[in-house]
């Protein structure tokens with residue numbers, strides 16, 4: 384049986400609120416299934432959709448070229464691995480050092496070369512907090528990502544831990560925030576022996592600091608969450624006006640293969656284009672939906688419900704769709720109503736937003 388713990392560590396069952404079966408339907412509008420205790424009062428809250436997602440995912444570790452590998456897990460955050468002549472680079476670390484160990488074990492089955500570099504495509508906790516496990520010489524991120532870790536890394540850690548309990552099962556193994564040891568602005572070239580690896584910022588999108596990793600000779604692209612495959616893009620910290628153009632910039636590289644932020648690797652130019660176009664399509668329908676509500680001066684809750692309804696037929700089957708929608712609509716609404724930069728998500732703001740959008 385899954386035991387849900389309240390934010391203050393009290394098992395849900397101890398409060399007489401044992402309703403774990405309802406975790407299967409945890410989108411806004413579902414029954415009350417969580418609570419947190421404030422003094423003598425029990426404040427009801429609705430669990431985040433991802434809290435109902437408790438089944439372990441099957442991992443695929445795939446060789447794409449002699450140098451590039453993808454570590455994916457059915458819509459969970461995907462990591463990339465590049466094996467050079469003398470060293471290994473890992474792109475996005477997984478959520479905890481314990482989770483990262485599985486990736487390390489799989490790398491060790493194909494090479495004994497040292498893992499010298501860890502690259503963070505952006506600051507989100509689910510993909511950076513496993514970094515300590517690699518004991519890499521360098522942890523590389525864009526300066527914009529460094530700034531975001533400094534500004535909101537601690538809040539993001541707390542908020543993502545509550546959003547994704549399955550991914551943070553071994554949260555106690557995280558020694559603290561992951562701090563880059565090397566930062567760059569715009570472009571950086573790294574040589575793994577004779578293998579050229581390029582780190583680039585080609586525009587803002589999923590976050591302010593998005594970094595892609597590009598193997599120019601092999602034409603293999605590691606996109607981070609700028610591109611998703613079969614999973615909903617999370618846009619809670621996004622620059623939605625700029626994201627479609629950034630995707631055009633990725634397309635202009637003419638990648639042969641693409642390792643997305645979530646989902647399996649795209650192994651042909653056709654699959655790659657489909658993932659980029661699918662992400663663009665999702666963003667277009669999202670922005671159109673929210674925009675039409677804002678024009679009619681509708682309340683956020685109404686806009687959420689109509690936008691979700693419009694997106695459901697096409698995107699409802701994508702991984703984490705229900706989890707993303709409230710955050711995506713909230714950020715899109717903010718951007719269209721004068722918040723150029725994403726507001727910081729705290730665990731408290733997460734809960735307030737989720738409750739406001741539920742009935």
Ligand SMILES: [Zn+2]
Pocket residue numbers: 505507589608617
């Ligand atoms: Zn992300």
